[in-house]
Ligand code: PEP
C-alpha cells in the first residue's frame with residue numbers, strides 16, 4: 671500500500687505534504703510540555719516566525735523511570751488551550767496503548783515515537799482513524815521493518831501516514847545517533863509516503879541541528895521536526911539538543927532553495 675503513485679496529506683494550517691509540493695513543513699516546539707507559560711511562549715515565537723504546527727510531548731518514553739515522565743492529560747489540556755488561542759496545529763506523541771485514545775482525541779497529528787514504533791496496539795488503533803500519523807523510525811529498526819510498521823496503519827484503513835527518520839544507532843558515540851540520509855533516499859525511492867526528518871534527536875546536540883536541517887531540505891524532504899525551547903538548559907528532557915526560540919526563528923529564515931552550482 672505504500673508503493674506507487676503519489677500520496678498527499680493535509681496537515682493543520684493548510685499545509686499539504688507529499689508529492690511534488692516543493693516545500694518543507696516545519697514543525698517545532700519543546701521535547702516536553704512543562705507548563706502553560708512555556709507552551710504559550712513557544713506558541714508566540716512560532717507564530718512570529720511563520721511556523722504553523724507545534725510539537726511537544728505529554729507522555730514521554732524516557733529511558734529511566736526516574737526521569738521526568740511528562741505531564742500526561744494535563745499537558746494535553748495545555749496544548750488544547752494554546753492551539754485554540756494561537757490557531758496552531760498540534761502534534762504530540764503516544765507512549766503506549768493505555769492513553770492512545772486520549773492522544774487521538776486531543777492531537778491534530780499523532781506522533782508514534784521511536785520506542786513505540788513496534789507497539790501493534792498503537793499501530794492498529796491509529797489505523798482506525800483518519801488523522802495524520804507521524805511514525806518515527808526505531809533506532810534499531812531497518813528500513814524493511816519501518817515500512818512494515820507503517821503498513822499496519824495503512825492496511826487497517828488510515829492512508830495518512832508520514833515517516834520520520836530520527837537517527838539510528840551505529841558504532842559512533844560522539845553524536846547521539848546517526849542520521850540515516852541513505853535511508854531517506856531509499857524511502858523517497860521506494861515509498862509514496864511523505865518523509866520527515868528529525869535532526870534534533872539524531873544529533874543530540876543543538877550545534878548540528880541547523881546543518882542537518884539544511885541537508886535534509888536539500889534532499890527535498892516533506893517536513894522537519896525540530897526541538898526548540900524557551901530556555902534549553904532548564905529543559906526537563908533533551909536539554910542538550912533543543913534550539914532556543916531565537917535560533918529556531920533564525921534557522922527557519924535561513925532556509926533557502928539549494929544553491930545553484932556554478
Ligand atoms: C521526541 O520526539 O521527543 C522523542 C521522544 O523522539 P524519539 O521517539 O524519536 O526518540
Ligand code: MN
Pocket residue numbers: 701702871897907908
Ligand atoms: Mn525529545
